[in-house]
Structures are given as structure tokens and as C-alpha cells.
Amino acid sequence: MKIYLTLATVLFASFLLGQKISIRGAVNSYIDGKNTEPLFGADVFLKNAKTGDITDEKGSFSIQSKVQLPDTLIIRASGYYSDTAIINANGSVNLQITLYPEFVTEEVVIKAKRDNSSILRLDPRNVENLSQGELRKAACCNLSESFETNATVDVSLADGVSGSKRIQMMGLNGRYTQLQFENIPFMHNLDQAFGLASVPGTWIQSIQITKGAGTVANGYESMAGLINLEYMKPDNMEKLFVNGYGSIQGRAELNLHGSKKIGDKWSTAYFIHGASLKAENDRNNDGFRDMPLGDNIIVMNRWKYASELFRGQIGIKASHTDQQGGQIGFDRYQNQNNQGLYGVGIRNTNVELFGKTGFLFEEDIFSSIGVVYYMKYNELNTVFGNRTLNATEKRGYINGMYETILGNTNHKLKSGLSIVYDDLEQTMNDVLPTDTTTRVYNRLEVVPGAFTEYTYTGVRSILVLGARADHHNLYEWQFTPRANYKFDLTENMDIRLTAGRGFRVSNYVTDNLSLMATNLPWVVDNDIAPEVSWNFGGSWMWDFKLFNRKATWTADFYHTLFENQLVVDRDESTDYIRMGNLDGSSFSNVFQTDIKFEPLNRFEIKAAYKWLDVRATTGGELSAVLMVPTHRGFVNFAYESRNNRWLYDLTLSVFGAQRLPMVMRSDGTFTQDNSSEVVPMMSAQITHRFKHFEVYLGGENILDYRLKNPIIEAENPFGERFDATRVYSSIFGVNVYAGFRFSLD
8 A cells, every 4th residue: 555655646746747837928017007018028937947938029928838836937127126926726827917117206207408409419510400499480481481590591582573582601692502301402403593482481390501511422512501401200290280370461371281100110291381472562662562472382292111121201292383573563464465564473383203212231230221312393484574484394313322331330431323314494585675585595414423421430530531423414524522520629619620522503594593683684605614612611619608507609610612603793894794604713701600508597599690701703803792791690589488388589680781783774873872781680479389289479670671772773674774683681671470380299
């Protein structure tokens, strides 16, 4: 009997030693009294059996093994209190386990305020970033009005009849600043005159302003600077946003955009903009509209796809502008003979297709391939009195780039290929008192190119060396070298240096479209050569404490030297305007210093001073370039209430005197005011926020400074001495506006 009992005991022990068990479950981390979330990477193991598992991204684990029961299940994770469970039942076990952080406290909220405008500290280039908060300090109806609270970019009226605006950067015309959105170059040729109005301000997420020649990765046309726009992204924007705007000028706008996620990988966004101006204004009583009447509609749809190793975006944008200005009562559609009225008509239709694709490598996380592409069809029809322009442009652009490291992340290499296709057709008819001319200017550009750029990142410095070679079908090979260097003098102080070459093919018609607002004939030299420039400069930045409060001081100087330039010469004669290649020297010197200071919580002051020395050889002499102020002062005050409900902004800009073209009147006398007055421009805005809604009230040109006689011989618009190009400030004067913004996050 004793033998049987011993044998039974041994068999029973063997059964226990060989018992198979299955333990499944999930481990969550504690958040608050109501919610938990899956805990990834927790260790779950049996103490005696020495077997276990690690939780996946869903917090799940599974253990299947032969064990001797009872055993202890241990659950542990870094930063959490460990837990245990006694396993003494055979078969299958399912557990739900919650681990508590080692430090469990009541809710802690950490807030930080991002500066609305700031220099990007990690970029070796001198890049100023304007966030959406900065753009909302003013009405910001379109891109040309997005720089009112910024001292780097100057915006002014191009002429006194069309309402178009021009930008200046580094004292040079906007055509020398490369414009791009999300690193895709745009606004070429036909877009130069009116393209700024085709980008609604509410669509813009941020703007990056780069001083100097920039990088070779995005082309060869950046000569004095670069402005990059970041549109709202489908996966990071409001579900619904509505903006309404109205002003005493009679201008009304409505902006609508929204986004939607489709599954885990797709997202899409739509954008709609409509603007209209129906009220005729003539505050100076010269018989001409202070601004053209008309309508503008812009729509865009974009899609984004994101997976672990692939990113893709595609979008389409369409815009149509139909405006008419000139003398009161002019209607280009009803007055077949114009009834002797001088009229301005602008009809601009633009369709754009753009996209991006990016490829990552699973086995090489530091390498990637990116491709961007852009296609455009643009029709432009303009009328300035008896001058007309009919133009069509078809443009295509592809840029493919491979980025990797050389040994380690201190050495990066970026290389790629690009091609530009641009088919331009334009016909300009001049029916002038002294001349009748038809100018046909058609051009086909095909420009393949290759580039490479090396970046070295050290402990205190960053060096970027780049070069590209492009073969232009009309102008052969073009070589573009560029370099940028940043050095940290201290933790809070750094300097940046830049040098580079720029190249662009000019379009004397659309580059100078505002000169259609004069009846002087154009004398255009044959064999206009491409414009070539060299840019050199440096900047200094210091973050410091002023009265124990945060402050930032920057200063920079840039010199742009032209090897060749399309020079518009109004000094050679008062009987015509000559356009031709540079015969002599042309350069710009620009010094700017800015200080930003927060004397009180939520109260910020920005001040800047800019000095410009911009000269070119015209009339056989080196003279100051027309319509460029030598000095500009700027100050902006911004205050936000403690509860974030009220925002107050006040901006004052003072533009120094600038040289104006001398014009001879029909009686043989000449204009005497060939230098402008000092122009003060003040704007202000008050915004009140609710949870999903905000309203704003603002004023532009509050001091009501306006030109009394912006048009020479307005009483004789078809005479040979009519001239509406001497415009350097507002014609309408003070403008009061109001609006609202509604958003669902």
C-alpha cells in the first residue's frame, strides 16, 4: 500500500511540473480616475518559470508555457510602480492590469507662448518666421497685405489706376525675391504684377523670409532674398473656419476652409475665397477711381497621404480676377466706345496643379528621396487706356532630391535634378498719341539642371556649401554657387554670413506692367540679356535680458552687385522710357537693425530701422533708383490681456524721401516735386476672442496721409503726357474695417 501511495505522489508531482498554462491580457497606464491608455514595452513574466513577454503597442501580452503552480506573475515598466498577480489556476487566464506612474499628482498644465515673429536659431541662413498670430495682427486679406507688421518687406501701390501692389526687399524690386510655397517656386512672368492678390491671407499658416541668396535646392532665381509660404495642412488645421471682412472702401470678403480625415492615412482640405469691391471712390476729385472695382474668386483643394515609409501631397488651385478702374463711369463691357473715358481692365485666370512625394528607407533612416512638381496655366488680359496686353503662360516644374548623411549626422549631402518648362506668349498693343506699336514677345524656356549641397554641423557652427549647373536653351550653361555659415559666439549670440550668385531671365513687359499707366512710348533695346547678380552679407543676433526681461537684438548688412540688369531708364529723356541692358554699375546696400522687447507680461514692443542705398546707371550717371526710400523706421506695439480674450496692436511706419521720375507736362513745364515727402503710416487693430469665435475692428493709414494729385494731367488721359506712375503712398486715405473669425478645431 505504501508503494502505491508513493507512486501516486510522484505521478501527481510530475503532472504539476508538466502542466501547460496560457496567460493573456493587456497592461494599461493610469491617466486619471476615468481613463487609461495602452502601455507599450512593459515586461510581463512568471517568477519561477522564468518565461514572459513584452507588451505591444496595444498593451497586449501572451505567455504559453509549462509551469509548476502556483507561480507569481510580475508586471513592470520604467517609470511605473511594479505589480504582481498569483497564478494558481490551470488552463487559460485573461488579465487586465493597470500600472500607476511613480509620481501621480493632480493635473499640471504647462503653457508656453511661441513668438509670433522670430529668427530661426538653428538655420544657418537669416530666416525670419512669421506665424499665424503675426498675420492676424492686421486684416491680412492677401499676400501683399501680409507684411504690414514687418519691417523687412516693403509694400506699396504700383501705380495710381490699377490697384496692384508691389513688394520690395533689400531695396530691390520684388522680381529679385524668389517666391515659393512649401518650397515650390511660383509667381513667374504673368504673376509678377497681380499674383500677390491670388494668395488669401487666411490660407497661410506661416511665412519664412530669408535674406540673401538662399539655397541652391530650389533654383537659381533667388537674387536678394526668398519668401516661402506654408499653406494650412489637411492633417493640422481647423475642421471649419469662416472669416468675413468689410471696409469703408466698399470692399467685402468671405473666406472658408476646412479639413477632414479619411481613414488612418488620408486627409483632405478645401479652401474658398471670394472678394468684391463695388463702391466708386474718388476722394481727391480727379475723376479717377481711387481703386478698381471688381471681383476675385479663388478655390483650392489639397490631399495628403502618410504611411510609415511614404508621404504624398497633391492639390489644385484656381483663381479668377476681373477688375476695372480708370475714370468714374468707365465700364469695359457696356461702353463699346468707352465714351471717351480712360479705363483700366484686368482679367487674370490662373490654374495650378502641385504635389509632393517623399520616400523613406526602412534600413537607412537617415536617407530619403523627395519629388516636387508644379504645373500652371495662366491667362492675363489688361487694358490701360489705349494700351492692351494679351498673354498666356504654360509652366511646368519638377525637382527631385536625394538626401543622406556622410558617415554621421554631422555631415549631410543633398543632391538632385530639376527641369523648368515655360511657354510664354504675349502681345502688347500701344495706340499712343505719338506712336502705334505692336510688340509680340513669345519665349520658350527649357532649363534642366543639377545641384548638390553639403552641410556640416559642428558644436558651435554650421556650414552649407552648394552649387548648381543649369542649361538654358536660350542662354547656355549657368553656374550658381552659394554658401551660408553660422557661428555661435555664445549660447545667446550668433553671427551668419552668406554669399551667392543669382540668375533670372527678365520679361520687360510684365516686370514693368505698371508703366502701362503712362502714355510715354517704350524704347526697348534688342538682345536683352539675362539678369545676373552677386549677393554678400551678414547678420548678428543677440538674445539678452533688458531690465530682467527677455529681449532680442538683430542687425544685418547686405550688398547686391549686378553683373547685368534690365534697367528702366527714365533719366535719359522725358519723351520716352528706355529699357535695356545695364551700361555701367548697379548695386544695393541695405542695413537693418531690429529690437524686440517685452517690458511687461503679454506686452511686446518691436522696433526697426532700415537704411537703403540703391543705385543704378541711368541717363549716363550713377543715380539713386526711383521709388526707393532711403530710410524707414518701424515700431509695433502688441498687448494680449491676461485671459487671452483681448488683443491690441498698433503699428507705425515712417518712410523717408524717395526719388520720383521727372515728368514734362503738355505745356512744356516740368514737375518740381521730384522727391517725395516723408510718409507716416499708422495702423491699429483690436480683437476680442470667444471660445470658437472672434471679432476684430481695425484701421489702416489712421493718420489719413494720401496723395492729393497722384496722376499727372488727369484731365487729359489720352494725351502724350498722362502719367499715373508717380505713386508712393495711399490714394484713398484712412480705411476702417471690421470682421469676424469662426473656427471649429
